[in-house]
Amino acid sequence: MDLSELDSFLDRTDLDGYLIEADGEDPSQRYLxxxxxxxxxxxxxxxxTRLLTSALEYGRAKRTARADGVERHAEFDHKAFVAEYGPTEGKHRTIAAFLDAHDVERVAVPEDFPIGTADGLRELGVAVQTDTDAIVESxxxxxxxxEIDHIRAAQSANEAAMARAEExxxxASVDGGRLVYEGEPLxxxxxxxxxxIDLLRNGYALDETIVACGADAADPHDRGSGPLEAGEPIIVDIFPRSKETGYYGDLTRTFCVGEPSETVQSWYDLTLEAQRAALEVIEAGVSGSEVHDAVCDIYEDAGLPTLRADGDAETGFIHTTGHGIGLDIHEYPRLSEQEIELEAGNVVTVEPGLYDPTVGGVRIEDLVVVTEDGHENLTSYEKELPVDPDR
Amino acid sequence: MDLSELDSFLDRTDLDGYLIEADGEDPSQRYLxxxxxxxxxxxxxxxxTRLLTSALEYGRAKRTARADGVERHAEFDHKAFVAEYGPTEGKHRTIAAFLDAHDVERVAVPEDFPIGTADGLRELGVAVQTDTDAIVESxxxxxxxxEIDHIRAAQSANEAAMARAEExxxxASVDGGRLVYEGEPLxxxxxxxxxxIDLLRNGYALDETIVACGADAADPHDRGSGPLEAGEPIIVDIFPRSKETGYYGDLTRTFCVGEPSETVQSWYDLTLEAQRAALEVIEAGVSGSEVHDAVCDIYEDAGLPTLRADGDAETGFIHTTGHGIGLDIHEYPRLSEQEIELEAGNVVTVEPGLYDPTVGGVRIEDLVVVTEDGHENLTSYEKELPVDPDR
Structure with a gap:
């Protein structure tokens, strides 16, 4: 972990420290x-790096945190402050005392730092400045x-789960157009x-998974529900997080059981082409927007709508090409219309897709590491629209 | 859902609206x-209630949100703003335009509202005031x-999972002091x-579960790892969230396979007594601190340390008695030293416990609804330290 950028940020801005207050799931806090x-x-x-915790977390923080020091509320008169000023201002005063104990008068905070604490610290004389450059996220x-190993491991578990889905x-057999597995509707x-369950057995947790068929699949964030149908594209998008390391994987495949329509097959082929074009462009020094443009070009050349061509588009390619991934499922950099120069060591999804309620949806997503002269694909799962019955 | 308190808050403070910017997992945002x-x-x-979403979420928000209106970024020149001012200020300008379109000049925001957006809106002339009363959380x-039905359902699924654990x-058999199940260490x-897995099959997700034995169990937030041992207290604390409704359950039992030590058995009995004393006190109009005091009294009378008696205590009763639960796992009200008057309809955990690395840990947790004249316990799982072999 190289925090020299953060060191020079603090030097440059003449601030004494970088402060995060968030729950432990906050990716930047967990990172630092x-x-x-x-x-x-x-x-x-x-x-x-110094932590300020409740009594409850103190022992575990001392044992497991990657920190030069761990202190707890009680060391900064928390109880007396709460008794005198109530829980909210009491907490602000405890944090201010903690900062004071470390000679910190001026702090940078991330954009999502809670306004209540920021304004509370300001009233107590601490200068609080929002870090609009998102330095830690950067x-x-x-x-x-x-970290790449952690993500590779997550993607590998992810592929095993995808194989289970394809299996x-x-x-499945087909009954009245609908899929049936072991006698029950699939x-x-x-x-x-x-x-x-497959991921859980491997130590990965997920709040949600997308298995979307037909009109459900036409909405890129619809999680899907109900019977799966033969001849329809089925989007399977899995984004598990390691319970141990906290890092995510992200993988999407689109399957069809039985014969897809000509439109769906052509959309699939086009999406594969768009993904190849995007992967071709990726390397250190290139802008995320160039990668996104490669996808939009393919789709627009084929006469399909994109958000780039029409900001109001509700069908066609209606999301960005990809996003960074790590301790957060969506993080820097973005492969979108934004100009963000890719760097070696970025890990991004590449996930073009097409959507229309009258057709369904198609999306293909890999996870790659940006390298000096291209990329390393962390994903090896095959890309075939027809389900492989031998999975 | 009764938002009249929020209406009168807005009237009273002469603010035009209450603004939340957060991801969809934010409990107050999901609630509103x-x-x-x-x-x-x-x-x-x-x-x-009006939503402002990205293009990606727009369709689903229109279909499923409990809102009087849904608008998307594109309706407020988002793309032009981003092109001219960059993604961060561009977003602030889009939100400001959205507020302006609804004649909103002065907003209240929750304490955890992101400082970046708050300061950005302030620079654009929107008055942003932190709601220090946490009105929506309240x-x-x-x-x-x-909502109580949703929590009851979660707790019922939770009890089934606890039964699976006890089963x-x-x-398990015992080999060299360690538990063995189906030939492998348990x-x-x-x-x-x-x-x-049991909870997943019932539609509940969890990032973590605590199964902590021996010294692990002496740290109330240690998730536990490694072989489980006979004769040691095993804390099982499960807090699943419904994937559908978003509401949580929360349940802890402590088990012992084989003979517990005298100390562990006496701690268990004392903790059960402390829980009964707390439940006895609970009713609308009582302060959370009175419930907490009932627990501390029992423990202190038995000569055991508590955080109430000694803010630096590292063994004994080293957490609060309970917390509200709902769309968040820890929410208002608290059963702690804070003076918070309980109201009918509050749903709180009641979870006294004792901890010491040389002994292990013991905790017993139920989930109850506060009523006008007492409480309704949403938990019926039996409380017995020795494992029931007939589960």
């Missing part, structure tokens, strides 16, 4: 502190080899359950 | 909007019958997996 907890805690970076965007689809819910 | 999404969106309450604390413990990890 190496600690996670169900309740909010405070991380201060001044060149050294540092997080460039992964170490160790069920391949083993629904989106059943397939998601099989995927999630 | 009836919508959830993986990426951040904006909810504005002015008496009516409204959320009083549940409707429908495995009851079926570890914390295996028990958690069985619990989580």
């Amino acid at each position: 502190s190496g600690f996670t907890a169900p309740d909010p805690f405070v991380t201060l970076y001044t060149g050294e 540092i997080r965007a460039t992964k170490t080899d160790r 069920l689809l391949g083993a 629904t989106s819910e059943r397939l998601k359950e099989a995927i999630e | 909007s009836g919508f959830t999404a993986p990426d951040p969106f904006v909810t504005l309450y002015t008496g009516e 409204i959320r604390a009083t549940k409707t019958d429908r 495995l413990l009851g079926a 570890t914390s990890e295996r028990l958690k997996e069985a619990i989580e």
